[in-house]
Amino acid sequence: MAVIITNRSLADGIYMMEVAWEGVVSPGQFFMVRAWETDPLLSRPISVHDYQDGVVTFLYQVVGKGTAILSGMEPKNTIQLEGPYGNGxxxxxxxxxxxxxxxxxxxxxxxxxxxxxxxxxxxxxxxxxxxxxxxxxxxxxxxxxxxxxxxxxxxxxxxxxxxxxxxxxxxxxxxxxxxxxxxxxxxxxxxxLEARMACGMGACLGCSIKTAEGNKKVCKDGPVFPREVLEG
The missing domain is CATH 3.40.50.80 (Nucleotide-binding domain of ferredoxin-NADP reductase (FNR) module)
Known part of the structure; x- marks a missing residue:
C-alpha cells in the first residue's frame, strides 16, 4: 500500500494526487491504481505525471466510479499501486x-x-x-x-x-x-495510447489494438508507440 501525500482539484473534474512510492519509473509508464475492495471490479490504469524524490504524481480526470473514489481520497489515506507497467x-x-x-x-x-x-x-x-x-x-x-x-x-x-x-x-x-x-x-x-485494461501486464488481452504490425497490447507493447505502428 502507498500513502497519499496530497490530492487536490485543479479544474472541473481534474485532480492531481501525490503518493509516496520508492522505485524506478520511466516517463510514459503507468500504474494500476486501486482504492477500493471489490467495487468497481477493476483497478484503474493511470499514467505517471511526474516522479521525483520518492513521490509519484498522478494527474487524472474523474470519468467514472473508480476515479470518483480516487478524487475523494485524502492525505494519509492509502491506495494500492501495481507497476509501473508498459514501455514509455x-x-x-x-x-x-x-x-x-x-x-x-x-x-x-x-x-x-x-x-x-x-x-x-x-x-x-x-x-x-x-x-x-x-x-x-x-x-x-x-x-x-x-x-x-x-x-x-x-x-x-x-x-x-x-x-x-x-x-x-x-x-x-x-x-x-x-x-x-x-x-x-x-x-x-x-x-x-489509452485503452481499457484489466491487468496491465498483457495477460488479459483486454487492451489489444490493431496496428500496421498486427495486434498489439497497449499495456505491454505500449502505451507508447512510434507512429509507424499506427499507420497502414
Whole structure:
C-alpha cells in the first residue's frame, strides 16, 4: 500500500494526487491504481505525471466510479499501486516537441522534465490544447523554452514543425492522427495510447489494438508507440 501525500482539484473534474512510492519509473509508464475492495471490479490504469524524490504524481480526470473514489481520497489515506507497467517514451537527444490534448497532457510532463534535465541546451517546445479550461500550464512553463496553449480550438493547427525535432503526443486519437499528418516523415513521432485494461501486464488481452504490425497490447507493447505502428 502507498500513502497519499496530497490530492487536490485543479479544474472541473481534474485532480492531481501525490503518493509516496520508492522505485524506478520511466516517463510514459503507468500504474494500476486501486482504492477500493471489490467495487468497481477493476483497478484503474493511470499514467505517471511526474516522479521525483520518492513521490509519484498522478494527474487524472474523474470519468467514472473508480476515479470518483480516487478524487475523494485524502492525505494519509492509502491506495494500492501495481507497476509501473508498459514501455514509455524513448530518450532522445534532438530538440523535443510535446503535443497534448486535455488529460492527455498527463504523461507528457515527466517526459519533458526529464528531457530538459538530461539535455539542458536542447530546445523544448510544448503545445497544450484544452476544451474548456487550461491546467498545469505553469508547470510546463517552468521547464519549456516555449509553451503554446489553446482553449476551445484545435491545437494541432498551431504546431510549428522544424527540421530535426522529435515529437511526443498524447490526447484524443483524432488529435494524434492529425498531428501525424502534419509532421513530416523525417521527424520521429511517438504516440501514447489509452485503452481499457484489466491487468496491465498483457495477460488479459483486454487492451489489444490493431496496428500496421498486427495486434498489439497497449499495456505491454505500449502505451507508447512510434507512429509507424499506427499507420497502414
Amino acid at each position: 517514451f524513448p530518450a532522445v537527444d534532438t530538440p523535443l516537441v510535446a503535443v497534448g490534448g486535455g488529460i492527455g497532457i498527463a504523461p507528457l510532463y515527466y517526459a519533458c522534465r526529464k528531457f530538459k534535465e538530461d539535455n539542458p541546451k536542447k530546445k523544448l517546445r510544448v503545445y497544450l490544447g484544452f476544451s474548456n479550461e487550461a491546467y498545469r500550464v505553469e508547470a510546463f512553463d517552468a521547464i519549456a523554452d516555449e509553451v503554446v496553449v489553446d482553449v476551445g480550438g484545435i491545437i494541432v493547427g498551431q504546431v510549428d514543425v522544424k527540421r530535426g525535432e522529435t515529437f511526443i503526443t498524447c490526447g484524443p486519437r483524432v488529435m494524434m492522427d492529425a498531428l501525424c499528418q502534419v509532421v513530416p516523415e523525417k521527424n520521429p513521432v511517438y504516440v501514447s
